[in-house]
Amino acid sequence: MIAERTNISSLPYRNLIKVTDLLVYERSYLSLFENKKGDYFLMYLFDSHQDYDEYLFWKVKLLDLYTFLYRRVSLRDLILLDSKEFVFVINSNCETIENFDYKESYLGINQILIEEIEADWLPNANSYWDYLIPDILISTLEKFASENYIEVLREKSVYFILEPRSGLNSTTVSVADIANFLGLFTRSYLSFIIFDFQSKFPEFQIDNSNYQNSIEELKARLLPRVSDTQYGSFEVGLGVDSLVPIDKGDGKFFEWQKNALESYKNEVFEVDFESMDVTSRIIEKYPLPVRREIFNPIYTISNSQRYTVKTTNRLKTYIDELPPIPKDVKKSITSSEDDLTEFEPEQLEFITATLTVPAGGNISDLNKKALRRNLVAVTRSDTTEVEYEKTFISKGKTFKAITPLPTRRAIKGLIHILICDVFGVEVDSPNDLEIYSKFEHELYTYYLTKVMNNPRSPEAKIFDIYFEVSD
């Protein structure tokens, strides 16, 4: 029973002209209209009787039409969007309605509230647009996208909702939790896109001599942008730029770029980790170090004791919760065959051990038994001072350490961090060995940008204290 149906004599819109029929079988099922003000309207045939047909008719925002035509929501979702309060039910005994200014076009019009739409008036949940964008709309939609960057970015964004596991502070989460989530997510996402890029465009790797810089630039360009936020429980929309191509050339990467975040969501964040097929596919697809970089952060997020994460889209037409990834699944994804029998920590921390050694000796003089016997004290700490005094070669240049360089090491979760205050450098890595190669790359970059071409600069003078550089 329709309680809120209101009969009206005509539509409250003037000069409606049909733009195109979007869905046509024997007849038009979905048609787009426009008025002189540039407003758009959709008309959907939902029932045919012997003497007349019934249509739903509603004003549609161009952003929502864009959303539908780019397959983000189904026709069913589009009809039910609660951004509009009501729709019109039009009865017509015409073959087609082309122009509403002719009253003969319809037998009657009723205005109904959105919640009064009956279930069997709607198409099914799979009514996603699966065809080309109609030619007549391409330029309109492209112009809309270029003039409405943030709206389109939101449209393509993945929305993450963080909620606390305990109800102590209502639905709020702490800034530390947000930082923790965003940091882990970004690390996983960047590892994924770099691997995905290299897999899909291997020729780029071979042909480009400036590979490392290109990868860094790629990371910078594809870093998720914050397109939307909501507080209370923390909600953030993250999107990747899909309007400015990463390559200025033939645009071959552009399609990949547009779908980078969506691919990550589908292949990493929203996979069914309890499915053996999925874990087998992950193990087959990614080498072990890449698996660790991509999936360890997701494991940590999913098992956070402080917050839960849900994913959705702008219109919240779906909401998926990231369930805790079982420990054994994580182990099978991120451990080598050799690792499987070893202890697999979830968190690492530093300890400082004080040992007695023979005068003039060092730790390598002690075997395991002696290590235990000579242990005097153990303290735990967040950071530890480490002097870097290794000679290394980078891009054909030898960097000979002449003075020990003070650095600090820290660890957060499983991520190693190395900080060098002297040169303002900080690097991190899930791999203890890799952190030094990253650090050396940063030292090389520092030398290249601040020392080599300006040997009298203060930076150069400080650099000269610690390293002697030769070809």
Add this chain to the structure above:
Amino acid sequence: MEVKIIDERGEDVLDTRFKYQYLIDELELASPCPDKCKPLNSFVYRFVDSMTLTDKDFRPTRIIDAERGRIRRGGKDSQKCLECAISLFNSAENALKRLNFLSGKQNSDFANKLIAIGSITEQDGVATDPNDSGHLSFYEYVNSKIHLTFEVFNHNS
């Protein structure tokens, strides 16, 4: 009664009159019908009512609508012309996809329908190019018997 046309050497000539030309004539359209159609050599798909196919399963929309008492006013000549054709799809997937966009009410009409696949050649008639949703309109020649080339292969439910 089937009428054959032969040329001066006594060989059969393809009779390109349409089986449902009388429907087109009744409409007295101002624009050409069929329009922008060409011969088709392809497998095509159609919703049908039963496993045993007859000529009745391949009648134009206009006849089927008339049988149901569906009467409508107006309409463009191009639309009326399409109603004199047989509705086909270029793939089973596109035929099934159509069901996604029909309302629950409209879909109930398809609940017991089947999908048939058939091969159509240039001897059988002319068709519009498939639109984006894979739908095409086919105008059958007078002597063609396309229902004999179709077979039901999959229940749409």
